[in-house]
Amino acid sequence: MGANAYADIQKRFKNSNRGAGGLNIQQIANGQFARAADTITDAWTSIRRKRRAIRYKWRLWDAKWHRTRSGATFIAVTGSSGKTTTAAILSHILSGSDQTFCQFRANGLTEAVTTLRRLEPSDKYAVFECGTGKPGDILPMAQLIKPTIAIVTMVAIEHYSAFRTLAAIAAEKASLLEPLSAGGLAILNFDDPLVRAMAANTKARVVGFGQHNGDYRVSNPRLNPQGELALTITPPTGQTLELATRLLGKYSWLPVAAAAVCALEMGISPELIVARLETFQPMLGRMSVEQIPQGPRFILDTQKAPWFSLMLPLEVIREIEAPRKRIVLGQISDYAGNSRSKYRNACRAALEVADEVILVGPNSHKFSTTDEGSASPGRFKGFPTIKECAEYIRQSAVEDEVILLKSAKNLHLERIWLNFVDDVQCWPTECGVKNRRCFDCLFRVPFAEHGAAKNYPRKAPYQQRLCPDGKGPLASPADL
The missing domain is CATH 3.90.190.20 (Mur ligase, C-terminal domain)
Incomplete structure (x- = not known):
């Protein structure tokens, strides 16, 4: 090495802390350590992703196995509005007849998988609320649940940023009917033309209800001074049902009628339907x-x-x-x-x-x-x-x-x-x-003191098992 080259290296070492291009040994070491740390982090991230994928595939297989071995009647409910209340009312009615496992409030595929894995052989009915946040959400749920009965309440603009048009929302809701077999049942709100049109795209038997159209006619919705709804339903047989509820507003006729029609089609006695509707409490919030x-x-x-x-x-x-x-x-x-x-x-x-x-x-x-x-x-x-x-x-x-x-x-x-x-x-x-919800959270503690997520109480359950003798975990879905 020449004298000039050696002197140049010495100069670069001396100026390394204050000039770009200087050879700083500490910087080289730090850079190599950072690259090694990034490599290790990427490897662990990949391992965690693979573990999650394997765990999810196991959970999905387990859910399918529970669905296959279950002898329950499976009911799935969707719609732009009224699906949660419909599922809650129907669960309350059916639980007066036999053991019912229900899932609503949380209504995605992950929740459906969890609910199916918790099914028991003694469950006679299983009620699922199926929601969507983007196109393609409902079909995998429907294929997993394989409902015996599917209910569609209405189509309206919701999740606007994801769907934009009523036609897109209607197509998403209609996918709930695809897995229905010829022996299945589709219960549709015939007052909504977009829902009524879904009848042409299923091989299952279709029953319609509504105030103006359908096999079951809803009439005389009325409110008492406290705003609680009462209404009349006329089945195809012509024998009317007078239903009194604790739900507020005339617009609540939709979930009440959807649940009552489903129960009637399942063979639940009109007397039991009337009695259970009188005791159903609206869900908190x-x-x-x-x-x-x-x-x-x-x-x-x-x-x-x-x-x-x-x-x-x-x-x-x-x-x-x-x-x-x-x-x-x-x-x-x-x-x-x-x-x-x-x-x-x-x-x-x-x-x-x-x-x-x-x-x-x-x-x-x-x-x-x-x-x-x-x-x-x-x-x-x-x-x-x-x-x-x-x-x-x-x-x-x-x-x-x-x-x-x-x-x-x-x-x-x-x-x-x-x-x-x-x-x-x-x-x-x-x-x-x-x-x-706030009543499931740390509302007695200032937000700045909440700390990590592990400090929060467990969220309220989105599925419950209801028993006809009142000895189940809940007396009513309204407790959810």
Whole structure:
């Protein structure tokens, strides 16, 4: 090595800490270590993925094995709205006859696999809610469950970002009927033309129901002063059934009729159907009523708020008798176009049926007192945070007033009700935990102190086994 080359190497070592291109031995070592660490991380990631894939394939095989050996009658329910309530009502009716295993609220393929693996030979009926978040979700579930009976409630715009059109949603819902055999049964809402059209694409026997079309006709939906629904169903035989329920709103005729028609087609006695419907409680957070002693009556509708069905609970408030009516609106979902116009239209519609309307959350600025007009001065309030809204409602509440809490579940508006019955300390406007209800969570602990996910309590079960003698884990699906 020449003297000049040796001197150049020495110079580069000396300047390595302050100049690009210098040979820094520590940097070389660090770089090699980082590349080795990345290689090890990639290897472990690949191993974990393969382990998960093997574990899932085993779970899937086990679910198929349980499905094959089960002698239960399998019922699958889907639709853009009403599927959860339909599955819950049907489970409640069937459990009055024999042991029933039901799954709803969580309605994806993973949940279907878990439910099937927990089937027991003594289960006479198995009821599944089948939901979708993107095209192609329902068909694998249907092929796994292999339902004996499939129910489709309705088709409407939901999960707008994934589907965009009614035709795409209808095609997705119709895939539930594909695995039905010729001896199977499809129960369809014939008042919905998109659902009625599905009858041409199945080899199973089809039974339709509706207020205007179908084999089973629904008539005279009516509400008592508390807003609870009663209706009449006329089967093809002509013998009418008078059904009284605790569900709110005339629009609840759809899940009631779907469940009752299915039960009748399965041979359940009309007397048992009538009796079980009278005792069914709405599921918590789905137009459920929570009365505060010497305080307001809350109606919790905090699980979903798609634009297409937003006006339905407002009509319930119009019909209910109360000394004062208030509506709290949070997040609206599944709509096309300008969001400001949607919130303005929603608030104006609410002001037509309520004494006061409160818009809460990150969209609270999209309606203001200037939008109220001269017809309703002082009847609107907006709060950017849930805590401010909860404190205002608690301070201004009057006995026996009705307060509707309506929002998509990301805002967790149920905390406004919980604040009356417990010490709520968790007040982020959006915590990011959408798959857990506040009453199943750490609402007594400030959000900043929640810590890791392992600190959270176990989520409420999405499947339960119901027994006719009342000795099962639940007395009613409403406990879920």
